[in-house]
Amino acid sequence: MIQVRKLEFSYTKKPFLEDVNFEVSKGEIFGFLGPSGAGKSTLQKVLTGLITNYKGNAIVNGMESKNHNNDFYENIGVDFEFPSLYEKLTARQNLKYFGSL
Numbered sequence: 001m002i003q004v005r006k007l008e009f010s011y012t013k014k015p016f017l018e019d020v021n022f023e024v025s026k027g028e029i030f031g032f033l034g035p036s037g038a039g040k041s042t043l044q045k046v047l048t049g050l051i052t053n054y055k056g057n058a059i060v061n062g063m064e065s066k067n068h069n070n071d072f073y074e075n076i077g078v079d080f081e082f083p084s085l086y087e088k089l090t091a092r093q094n095l096k097y098f099g100s101l
């Protein structure tokens, strides 16, 4: 489902993400760990097509993410770092609500 090969990206002229390589298979649960500032969220932005000026490959569901078309977003789901639930609802009410959509 995800293939990352020789990925390079930097916000500045200094190297940041360098030679990142990994694969995630269909159905696999993959934990991506690293210290604060390591580049995890940056890599998430590459994989979700928000950063496109990277080098190497970031292939999601067979599509190079920088070349994504509109269908790309029909097939991925992302939960970002900020809360994406209604805090006045209970956990069960949140599950019912989002499950109903």
Ligand SMILES: Nc1ncnc2c1ncn2[C@@H]1O[C@H](COP(=O)(O)OP(=O)(O)OP(=O)(O)O)[C@@H](O)[C@H]1O
Pocket: 011, 012, 034, 035, 036, 037, 038, 039, 040, 041, 042, 043
């Ligand atoms: N838009 C940006 N422009 C310049 N530098 C940025 C930008 N976004 C992030 N950075 C820099 O990239 C580094 C952090 O990268 P990132 O947010 O990918 O780390 P992280 O591994 O997700 O960290 P955390 O565990 O804190 O979430 C920091 O040095 C930050 O200043």
Ligand SMILES: [Mg+2]
Pocket: 040, 041, 042, 081
């Ligand atoms: Mg982060």
